[in-house]
Amino acid sequence: MTLQWLLVGAIVACTTCADLLQSHGMRCGGARWKVPLSIVFLAASFFSFTQLLRIADLSFAVPATAASLVVETVLARLVLKEQVDWRRWGGAALAAAGVALLAL
Amino acid sequence: MNARALWHTAGVILLNAAGNFALTVGMKRAPAAAGPVLALLQPFAAAGIVLLIGWMLLRLRLLQIADLSFVLPLTAVGYILNAAMGAALLGEQVTLTRWAGAFLITGGAALTSMTPARSRRKQEEREAAATGREGGEP
Numbered sequence: 001m002t003l004q005w006l007l008v009g010a011i012v013a014c015t016t017c018a019d020l021l022q023s024h025g026m027r028c029g030g031a032r033w034k035v036p037l038s039i040v041f042l043a044a045s046f047f048s049f050t051q052l053l054r055i056a057d058l059s060f061a062v063p064a065t066a067a068s069l070v071v072e073t074v075l076a077r078l079v080l081k082e083q084v085d086w087r088r089w090g091g092a093a094l095a096a097a098g099v100a101l102l103a104l
Numbered sequence: 105m106n107a108r109a110l111w112h113t114a115g116v117i118l119l120n121a122a123g124n125f126a127l128t129v130g131m132k133r134a135p136a137a138a139g140p141v142l143a144l145l146q147p148f149a150a151a152g153i154v155l156l157i158g159w160m161l162l163r164l165r166l167l168q169i170a171d172l173s174f175v176l177p178l179t180a181v182g183y184i185l186n187a188a189m190g191a192a193l194l195g196e197q198v199t200l201t202r203w204a205g206a207f208l209i210t211g212g213a214a215l216t217s218m219t220p221a222r223s224r225r226k227q228e229e230r231e232a233a234a235t236g237r238e239g240g241e242p
Contacts, residue, residue: 050149051140053124054131059190059198059206062124063183066209069216088219094212101205 005103007052008064014045015068020075027080064102069095112166113178119159121185125193127152176217180210 018041025034052061073092076082130149134142143149166175187206190196 047140050127050131050144053128054134054140054143057190057196057198058124058128058194059187059196059202061128062186063202063206063209066183066213069209069212073216085219087215091212091214091216091219094215095209096212098205098208098212101201101208104201 004052004056004060007048007056008061008067010048011045011052011065012068012071014041014048015065016071016075017041018045019068019072020079023076023080060102064099066095067099070099109166109170109174112162112169113175116159116163116166116175116179117182117185119155119162120179120182121189123152123155123159124186125152125189126155128190128194174217177214180213180217183210183213 018038021034021038021041025031025038049061049065052064056064070092073084073088077084126148130146130152131143133148134146138146144153163175163179183206187198187203191198
């Protein structure tokens, strides 16, 4: 069970890093190194996902990775300075609640 | 919405579910001695990877012909479909709380998709308009 959540954490962390690097690289410059680095993180995320499927149910693994939506929304506000309205916060909160239900 | 976009959307949802299903079967069937990398060479796992590459390419194509706000809520159905495939085809015990979790995540993705795709663009446009006015433009 602990390993499952460690892998979910790795997937969420790698996906978040990849998306932030891609978005930041395409908008704020530095795409030449940020985009290739994001692909490294995406590969790590996919590899972690394959290992998660080895030990966890499909019905757990796919929804659990949606936790990245929550982390990315927070970091999009803090790092990318995006305007996040109540619907976006609401969507992230619903996803967080869904992931919390999976943890029960 | 045209039929082409709908067919693409259906293809995206099905490829994602089929890819995840094949990958799950492959990874579960791989012998423990195979190790984390060699397990990916198991036929079902390899088929899953090919299907997921197809899913990614078809999703890119779909994003060319349809709005992100159209794509996101429809493809979020995939969370429920994956749970259903786990229960129906893999014999997984999907509890009521897990179903509720999958539906909440789908609802969250749908709610997020109702927001403008690029919030910063509006802000930048406003700033550009303000700068233009300050510069004496009509």
